[in-house]
Amino acid sequence: MKIRVLGAGFAGVRAALDLDRLLGRQGVDISIINKDPYHELTTEIYRPAAGRDVRVLAVPLKDIFAGTSVAVVQGTVTDIRLRERQVVLDRQRILKFDRLVVALGSEPEYFSIPGLRENSLTLKSLNSAENIRRHIDAMLSQAAALANPADRQPFATVIIAGAGLTGVELAGELADQRPVLARRHGLVPEEIRIITVEAAPDILPGFDDALIEAATDMLMRKGVSLILGTPLRAVEPGAVVLEDGTRIAARTIIWSGGVRANRLIEKCFTTRNRGRAVVNEYLQSVDDPTVYIIGDAALAINTRTGQPVAPTAQHAVQQGRLAARNIWAELKGRPLRAYRARTIGVLATVGHDVGLAHIGPIKLFGRFPVVVKDLNTWRYILSLGGTRLLLKVLWRNGRLRWARA
Numbered sequence: 253m254k255i256r257v258l259g260a261g262f263a264g265v266r267a268a269l270d271l272d273r274l275l276g277r278q279g280v281d282i283s284i285i286n287k288d289p290y291h292e293l294t295t296e297i298y299r300p301a302a303g304r305d306v307r308v309l310a311v312p313l314k315d316i317f318a319g320t321s322v323a324v325v326q327g328t329v330t331d332i333r334l335r336e337r338q339v340v341l342d343r344q345r346i347l348k349f350d351r352l353v354v355a356l357g358s359e360p361e362y363f364s365i366p367g368l369r370e371n372s373l374t375l376k377s378l379n380s381a382e383n384i385r386r387h388i389d390a391m392l393s394q395a396a397a398l399a400n401p402a403d404r405q406p407f408a409t410v411i412i413a414g415a416g417l418t419g420v421e422l423a424g425e426l427a428d429q430r431p432v433l434a435r436r437h438g439l440v441p442e443e444i445r446i447i448t449v450e451a452a453p454d455i456l457p458g459f460d461d462a463l464i465e466a467a468t469d470m471l472m473r474k475g476v477s478l479i480l481g482t483p484l485r486a487v488e489p490g491a492v493v494l495e496d497g498t499r500i501a502a503r504t505i506i507w508s509g510g511v512r513a514n515r516l517i518e519k520c521f522t523t524r525n526r527g528r529a530v531v532n533e534y535l536q537s538v539d540d541p542t543v544y545i546i547g548d549a550a551l552a553i554n555t556r557t558g559q560p561v562a563p564t565a566q567h568a569v570q571q572g573r574l575a576a577r578n579i580w581a582e583l584k585g586r587p588l589r590a591y592r593a594r595t596i597g598v599l600a601t602v603g604h605d606v607g608l609a610h611i612g613p614i615k616l617f618g619r620f621p622v623v624v625k626d627l628n629t630w631r632y633i634l635s636l637g638g639t640r641l642l643l644k645v646l647w648r649n650g651r652l653r654w655a656r657a
């Protein structure tokens with residue numbers, strides 16, 4: 253029995269760990285396939301994108317799966333052949349499967365806005381965070397080389413289009429990094445402009461009103477300019493054009509206005525709603541019940557609201573757990589369990605020192621959510637590999653330097 257898990261993000265890693273716990277010692281061949289040798293903590297990448305040094309951004313897969321029966325395979329999935337029960341890696345290598353868990357995540361959705369794809373950066377992975385950091389550094393260094401302030405302005409302007417959680421966290425982080433960036437490039441912090449553009453009338457569309465109000469206040473206090481209720485009409489090299497015709501020159505344009513499922517999903521499965529795979533209540537593909545599709549790639553439905561579940565890490569982890577449990581149930585002849593989405597809450601930072609938390613009935617604003625978010629990252633790493641993994645990660649990141657001395 254070969255079980256392949258495609259993608260080692262939040263959903264895939266949880267599924268593979270639970271498969272190992274449930275079936276690992278029963279002669280089942282479990283492997284996880286990922287294009288990189290590490291599990292990225294996507295929820296943290298807005299920090300390095302703004303140039304901040306961060307303790308943990310990625311955990312090596314070999315450390316997560318050390319001591320388990322899960323084989324880690326590095327490769328890019330280029331095709332899934334349902335009829336042949338094959339996965340193709342890097343267009344050449346073929347892996348057979350009996351059960352498949354597809355957890356290949358999402359990618360930016362550009363909504364056919366002219367020039368957006370070609371002229372913007374996005375924040376979806378560690379590599380893209382590094383691109384943003386390098387790009388901003390390069391633009392600020394060009395700004396510093398120009399004598400005329402008017403010429404400098406486009407190089408020192410960052411536009412973040414899309415003010416969901418990602419856009420808000422990035423804008424807050426960049427605002428707080430301004431003094432560091434300005435010092436590095438010999439600029440005045442106020443010269444570095446950060447502008448958030450959002451099509452909806454408020455930032456954080458769909459979130460609780462109190463959160464929206466608090467986040468708006470935090471961003472404005474940090475000097476972020478907000479242009480709300482104004483969709484992008486087009487993006488040109490070095491400028492955005494807003495729906496009302498306003499043109500803003502900016503050499504850094506970051507798109508954080510939406511995601512769609514990984515394109516491979518559309519190629520291989522029945523999809524709806526931005527390319528997400530249609531799944532039944534057990535998270536099985538409607539095209540093949542031996543294939544489970546989870547995380548951002550799946551159109552899982554919240555049975556309480558009848559609405560698609562938001563593409564978030566917390567839902568991805570829950571779905572990973574359920575897919576593993578249902579494969580175990582299938583193999584043991586037990587009844588499958590239906591997916592019940594549980595939204596634990598919202599946890600976000602707006603810069604280095606303040607943040608927002610909405611967990612159950614509790615809403616917190618200010619410093620405390622920043623601490624809670626950091627603790628949540630450590631809690632997550634503990635959930636992957638206990639103190640053994642946490643200590644390894646801490647060790648790697650130099651936090652235990654004193655112990656080595």
Ligand SMILES: Cc1cc2nc3c(=O)[nH]c(=O)nc-3n(C[C@H](O)[C@H](O)[C@H](O)COP(=O)(O)OP(=O)(O)OC[C@H]3O[C@@H](n4cnc5c(N)ncnc54)[C@H](O)[C@@H]3O)c2cc1C
Nearest residue numbers: 259261262263287294328329357547548563564565566568
């Ligand atoms: C900046 C940012 C901040 C966020 N903050 C939060 C937050 O605070 N809270 C929250 O709940 N959610 C947050 N999210 C959303 C969250 O990160 C996603 O919902 C979550 O990562 C989805 O998990 P997943 O396992 O479906 O996909 P991913 O975690 O994206 O994992 C997909 C995996 O598949 C791999 N992969 C992709 N294509 C291939 C291929 N062809 N071959 C092999 N491997 C492949 C990728 O390398 C990756 O490892 C944030 C997202 C971003 C971008």
